[in-house]
Amino acid sequence: MATALNRTLIGDEGLTPTSWAGLTFPFGDRGPQPGELLTVMDGIRWWRVPMSGPLKHVNGLILDDGPELLAIDTGTASPRSTEAWRTILEGPLDGQRIGRILCTHMHPDHVGLAGWLSRRFDDAEIVMTRTEWLMVRMLAADSRPEVPEEQVAFWRGAGWDEEQVAHGSAKGWSNFGKAIARMPLMYHRIQDGETLRIGGSDWHVVTGSGHSPEHACLVDYDRRVLVAGDQVLPKISSNISVHVSQINDDPLGDWLRSIEKFKQLPDDLLVLPGHGDPFYGLHTRLDALRDEHLDRLDAIVDLMGDGPVRATDCFKVLFRRPIGLDVIGMATGESLAHLRRLEVEDRAVREERDGVWWYGRS
Template sequence: MATARTPDAAFVADESFVPTSHKGLTYPFGGKEPGDGEVMQVAPGVRWVRLNVPGPLKHINCWLIDDSDARGDGVALVDAGMNRTETREAWKSVFKGPLAGVRVTRMIGTHFHPDHIGLAGWMCDHHQAPLWMTRGEWLTAQMLVADARPETPQEVNDFRRGCGWSDEQIDLAAARGWSNFGRIVRPMPLSYRRMVDGETITIGARAWRVITGSGHSPEHACLLDEAGKVFIAGDQVLPRISPNVSLGITEPDADPLGEWFDSIAKLKREVPPDVLTLPGHGDPFLHLHTRLDAMDREHRSRLDELEVFLEEPRRVVDCFGRLFRRAIGQEVLGMATGEAMAHLKRLEVEGRAKRETGSDGVWRWRVT
């Protein structure tokens, strides 16, 4: 059986791995993944844990990097999963089983989303480990945890109405409550170690350069081990789906899709094409630049289709059929609205569309 290896053996060669390919990407582990309570080595000193999460993503990838500190050897943990009983039990199985006796030396959060840092505080408490994040992600997480208002703010209802939500959809969302973030993210330490774009941090025997991106989140941290040709991408690059790029109530005049395009270009400049990419969701893959080009091309094509659709004035909710391949139900209405808003805002920034507000308070876009 063929051995799965890159030309420089950047990941662990194992005869049980049969590489597979899809749309120009190579999956060196052939779909093999760690099971519940298991870890799987993907490169020298780098291991993989996969945790279940609710919703269409189904799982989150966490990465363990061999490390040491003043107390001895351990592992640096990149992302921790959502604050759920099932996830905590999965971690207990890992640290009682394959990682019995192993400490977490530092807890690194790529970005503030709950499936990535929901248990970061729990890990820090349990292992007496410091938290490492970028400032933009840490502040955003702390703001959302602190916002414990039970009722949906009126400005949020107005925003949803402006996007074309019906009264029923607004009421259903309000019935779920406003502040859910604190329930799925454990309180994090008040102190953290700030990660800065471009700095190199030493983890064990490896040097990792911090490369930040935005669009999916404010200051998403990726980690590049250029010597070992390993790139921890978090959600900034995913192999089979595009990260959600949303415009919402917090910063309604932002241009997240423009920031995301800029981040794609930045990653192409700063990350070699032959790295083993470790994504936040999906399987590790090769040929990073192929994927970056495909994501850029896909979203620019959506913008072109959307521009044609705006020959007549359209609400945000009218644009779903041009942007998504699935029906948009209540459970994903918020994410779909945010992504559609990001595309419409990008058309505005490029001078290709204009927003108008009707007497009903609903926004409509049309080509300029």
Template sequence: MTDLQYPFEKPPEFGATLEVAPGVYWLRMPLPMALDHINLYLLEDDDGWWIVDTGMKWGKVKDYWQEVFDHSLKDKPIKGVIVTHMHPDHVGQAGWLCDRFQVPLLMTHAEYYQAHFFASFSAEHLTWSTQQYYRRVGLADDFFITMKRDFKGYAGIVEPIPSSFQRLQEGDVLTIAQQQWRVVIGSGHSPEHACLYCEALGVMLSGDQIIPKITSNVSVMPSEPEANPLLQWLNSLQRFMDFPADTLVLPAHNTPFVGIQTRVEYLMAHHQDHLLALEEACVEAKTAHQLLPVLFKRELDNSLMMMAMGECVAHLNYLIYEHKLSRTAVDGVDYYLSIDASLQQRAKPGKHRQDDLPIQV
């Protein structure tokens, strides 16, 4: 990824802001995981501020927000909260912020209602269908039993989701300080992820859709075991190839960068490489669990198994829908077998790159 350019030498400290384009400010909040931060943004309007993403309900996040309010708002009020998608590091403090300032939440329809769904989800909802999903991928029932016992849930790391919202849709335009920000929708990582693009400034707020140094998780979840999110993800990425090469991309993790086409090309090639590696590995029938080492270098503990398995099944489902794998159930466990006659010509044995671990965003 040497073709990416990083215009800013260092990120702002927690609780501080850095202007990265006229009226666009970058701030960060901590996360309790290996990926230890999320990037958030403030958009300055003539008469106030718009918050883009909010941080997780965790640790000192509220304290850092208070530092921002005390020192960075130029005595102007918060006007609204824009959330790119429903993952807890993005929507986690939205309820608190909206209630505190009595301002609207702007979010896409699917992300808003999925946030509500997960906020109400408890261990009691981990029933036979979840157990069946993990049996099908080749995990013993002990995994499900342990997962249900240790389940902490989404609600513990998000403030209560606001009871109303303003819907964002593809092509909507938000006018902020005479600048037009167009809503661009992606999917696959989450159902209806909103990015914001300002042509006049040459700036893209990309959320988790495009991140410069990590690949966002694309998973099949037990709640929709036949989903094909990787197809949605790849189709979404292709659309981002149309933006100007000099676009300043402001991602939710890592640091702002220039080089959107280069990064999108890498992300698509990364998944295509994983797909081919799985095809090659399935010359003999294997379970999803047996295929995890094809994608990931390190041994996975239970805390990472759900993310890793979801990512693996997403690739396997894609290959099934593309008629490159078959799937056969034996005693409730799915086995995958390569069926595309062209595989021998396409194969690149020994040349595939594994990920270290599944990314938790």
């Protein structure tokens, strides 16, 4: 998930109805109200699926797809998101059939109600990239109630104290499965470079990684539109994390390479993000996201000037707000992603002492 705890280029006090940090917001502050579908352009409607947490909602899109509709991203399997879907299905979409459900990536706020929606429309087809689909199936299948020993060791390695470990353990393990409705056994695979025909338009699949392994975005070059999901957000940065299952991966490196890949797209596209408002200024935003992460890498190296650090020690240079128990998991993953990138760049080395990882300058 994207997270509002990440650093941003400037604070919300810089926001105006029409521009922010070099971006242009064509809808100003006229976002869709609860139960409303706002027309972005002919055949594309935008709505907000409410959910709990600091982000409050995820953006959903409804695209005309011949005699049927295609829905993009769904919200979580929660009473609030489900009731919001019922409201629009019985209101502005009454009498229309959703034939396909496209999920940009694996996180519950984007895929949570895909299975429920598919069953409501007699096995409507779910469309995803293969890696995102398999990750959903894998995480949902791991339903053990207790936190695995490997995860506890991961927390301690990152610098968690006993209170933090106890809090993480008390939350249990199978929370992903609780946030998504049961998925069907079949899906339609999409992949980078493919062209999807949706209604009367060609949409080109462009994948990114770092936030999730094979995040799908869609570009309509004729109408100059990018469905960006969480790959490009206007005000916050997407969470880039190292997880217990990928301790030797380099998700921040993947993210930075994806930024360069997306900079090959036209700069005049209308960006429809997974959170926040539609905007113009794709390249400006990509540059800001890149520069912010590069700046944070340098800040961590400076921090190491006083001696080796743990992941938890990096919070003070990565985030503007104090990190409490409610967000320590995401903050830890983000810190480890930056430290891992520094290892890959040969700017830092890791040493393990009594089960704790210490990172110093190489």
